[in-house]
Amino acid sequence: MSEYDYDLFTIGAGSGGVRASRVAAAHGARVAVAEEHRVGGTCVIRGCVPKKMLVYGAHFAEDLEDAKHFGWDIPECTFDWVKLRDNVLSDVDRLNGLYTQTLENHEVEIFHERARITGPHEVTLSSGERKTARIILVATGARPHVPDCPGHDLGITSNEAFHLDAIPKRILIAGAGYIANEFAGIFNEFGARVTLINRSDQLLRSYDESLRDRLLQISMFKGIDFRFNADFRKIEKNADGSLTVHMSNHDPLEVDCVMFATGRVPNIEGLGLEDAGVEIDEKGAISVDEYSKTSVDHVYAVGDVTNRVQLTPVAIREGQAFADTVFGGKPTTIDYNCIPSAVFSHPPIAAVGMTEAQARNELGAVKVYTSDFRPMKNVVAHRNERALYKMVCEADTDRVVGIHMIGPDAPEIMQAAAVAVKARLTKADFDATVAIHPTMSEELVLLK
Template sequence: MSEFDYDLFTIGAGSGGVRASRIAASHGARVAVAEEFRVGGTCVIRGCVPKKMLVYGAHFAEDLEDAKHFGWDIPEAKFDWLKLRDNVLGDVDRLNGLYTQTLSNNKVEIFHERAVITGPHEITLSSGEKKTARVILIATGARPQVPSCPGHELGITSNEAFHLDAIPKRMLIAGAGYIANEFAGIFHEFGAKVTLINRSDQLLRGYDEQLRDRLLQISIAKGIDFRFNADFRGIEQNADGSLTVSMTNHDPIEVDCVMFATGRVPNVEGLGLENVGVAVDDKNAILVDQYSKTSVDHIYAVGDVTNRVQLTPVAIREGQAFADTVFGGKPATVDYGCIPSAVFSHPPIGAVGLTEAQARQQYGEVEIYTSDFRPMKNVVAHRNERSLYKMICEAGTGRVLGLHMIGPEAPEIIQAAAIAVKAGLTKADFDATVAVHPTMSEELVLMK
């Protein structure tokens, strides 16, 4: 009989923890998972999945308007936020059930409570029950960061955005990353007057500069306001319930809702890491090696709590690699090079590989190819928005180092194109591929 209750005890049932637990169990391990909130984690419960559903809902605002130019006589359309909100939350419930069922079907025991590491191989649940495990996996993810300015408790984060009782008439969003820009587009399309503020002078740091500039131009044209070089000073509630936000370098602004989208921080507090000597970095992210092992041999960590690449598919691959390495006898690591990403803004962005600035820094001379065009649908709809596709290639060889696009369905297109970039194909390989006409994606093989 084993000296431990389980071969693996996973703390956190998000995308990484669920995959790791399921695969470890398939390798014959006795596995348990503790989750203090809901099975599914940030992505499924309060992140990318419900957010994408809101993005779909927001697109109808412009689609219904554009439809008139395609011959559709549509009576005045009315938007019911509560109906969309409740339908989205209902689907979150469905997914929560499916993730729970997946663990149960794989004979993973689930504890719906908080777990703390209280000894080298010991976990104590909030009920007081103690469990032991040969291996412990930490997959507790991250949470929205909230500034420490006076009145910060009056604001919300992306977590609460899915539960609002009404769309605010005036909304201020703090931040300029993908979450800020996505919710700016969503709430703008739902009828809110959106102001986005950021402490620096640029948005979407890490994305190609030309695409960032294009999104800013389009967003301003749509009616979203931007205030750059603006640090929070404080939030005050007025007698009528509205909020007055003060900031550096700009006049105060009165709004009905403040949303913080100023980054995310790893969930490590109160886990008992200090009890066993698990090391963290200066941002409180758990330090791990290429196999996701922490400074303690039998304790591992995957996903956002390690702050390597905060993307759901990456956490899933880390969980898979961990389980195959530790329980499957198949040592595996995750390749973090050339990871595609998307921003579900209005219009969305898709990107893979190096930006122009990164490529010039690493390779010196590069070749840039672009296609700046108005999608056919926008022409008929009398919409002036232009899409931009950009390809960065190594000089001499033509190897594609990066591919970046902003325009309708860019995230759907970039997934397939990312395979070519990952494979090291060249501009000539793209040129040799016959275009699918008429499509937006044909611009990938027509760039000059």
């Protein structure tokens, strides 16, 4: 008989926690999970998945207009936000059930309550019940950051955006990262007047400058307004229910909704981490080694709470590697190089590897190949929007070190292209590959 109630107790049932718990159980561990909200975490419940469904819905606004140029007689269309919202939330319920079922099928015990570390190998549930475990895994994720300014409580975050009663007529979105740009595109296509403000003068700082500039140009053409170098001063509620936003370097703006998309903060509060001796870094995240172990030998952490790379597939890989290392007898680390990513803006962006600026700083001499073209569908639809593909290569070896794309279906195309970059293929390998014509993806093997 083990001296502990469980081999593994996981705090948090998001993408990383679910994968770690399931795989650990498959390795023969006795596992329990505590989740105070819903099983599935940010991505499934209030992030990537429902957001992508809204992106699909938003695309129909332009597709229905474009269809007329392809011979379709489209009658006057109206948009029902409540129907889309409820259909999306219904599918979130379905996914929540599937994630729960996955854990139950692996005989993982689920506690639908909060848990905190209260001693060596011990956690206490919000009900007061105490449990012991040989290993404790913290996978509590992150939450939207809300600026500390007067009236900040009048705004919403991406969490609440999925539950709005109606699309606001005028919305101000604070931030310039992927969440801000994605929701700016969504609300704009749904008919809202969108203003995006940012403290600096740049969008999507981690992406290649050429793509950032192209997205800004297209977004402005679509009617999205941008205010740069703008810091919040205060938000006031008016008698008619509207909001007046005061900001630096710009005139006040009256809107119906303010949405904060200004980054995400690791969820470390109330977990008993400091009392347990778990080290927290200067950014408020849990410090871990390459095997996701914290400063306490029996406490591990994966996912956004560690603030390594805040992407769902990364959290899943970290959870898998943790379980294989600790319970599978197979020490496994994660390679954080060449992680592909996407921004589901309108149009979307996708990237893998180094930007041109990063490559020049790190490698010195580089060769850059581009294709700036108008997708065939846009030509027939009389839409002047242009796609841009960019390949960055090491000058001496011809090795492809980065690919960057903005245009229809860029994320779908990038997944395959990322394999080539990860495999350290060269520009000659791309050139030697026969194009699939006519497609947008063929531009990758025709770059000049």
